[in-house]
Amino acid sequence: MPEFREIDIDVLHPTQLTLGLAEVTRRAGIMRTLSRGELRDLLEDKAVPYVVGPKRRLYIVDHHHLCRALLTIGHGTVLLGEARADWSSLPLKDFWHRMETEGLCWPIDVDGNRRPCVKIPDHIGQLTDNPWRTLARGVRGKAYSNEDTPFQEFMWGNYYRSFMTTRLLEADIDLAEKTAVKLSRLDEAQDLPGYLGS
Missing domain, CATH: 3.90.1530.10 (Conserved hypothetical protein from pyrococcus furiosus pfu- 392566-001, ParB domain)
Structure with missing residues (x-):
């Protein structure tokens, strides 16, 4: 112990x-x-x-x-x-x-x-x-795999922020999560930890 x-x-x-x-x-x-x-x-x-x-x-x-x-x-x-x-x-x-x-x-x-x-x-x-980090945590497992990488959710959240607006996060979190899952499969995300492929 x-x-x-x-x-x-x-x-x-x-x-x-x-x-x-x-x-x-x-x-x-x-x-x-x-x-x-x-x-x-x-x-x-x-x-x-x-x-x-x-x-x-x-x-x-x-x-x-x-x-x-x-x-x-x-x-x-x-x-x-x-x-x-x-x-x-x-x-x-x-x-x-x-x-x-x-x-x-x-x-x-x-x-x-x-x-x-x-x-x-x-x-x-x-x-x-940081609502982008919250979004990334909400789709972990569906959008990308959980890796033992420090600040993984922040990296993914920063990626999602480059495609979406804060207004979407505030207005429709379900749509934001569905969009995040789709964005996670793009080639642009392949260098992020936990990328699952397209």
Whole structure:
């Protein structure tokens, strides 16, 4: 049995600018129905991988939605998983460059624009909504396969954003999902993780 370290979510630093708030709400709803033991099992299964950064701050590289959902239900701790790297000796600028090079951060905003990594908020609670990421999560499995690739849903969401409007997402999510499934089979998507082919 692995030993898990319980830690306050407040001390963990995000590595992305946005998340899908609808996904957070969905997960929080499920978590509210779990017993204490079931929640513990979930947290052990979803132990949070991280990188040690400058000043020995912990930067999480997955499970941002889990952490935000836990905060939503008033649960302030999570379990730490694998330490992917210790780059605490690097200056902040070099640290973020290494994080980007290794694909361990996603400094892309909701409009698909790259932002300086230092603009990534310090706290999970400060991440803003990205409906494109929500769309991508909603069609995962139907449109593309789930791969163990960091920020996979963001990559697909960014792809869908280049073909659709936010108005469609707001007006008819069912049509947006059907459109996303069709777009996922185009040759233009073949370099994205989990591409299923045409």
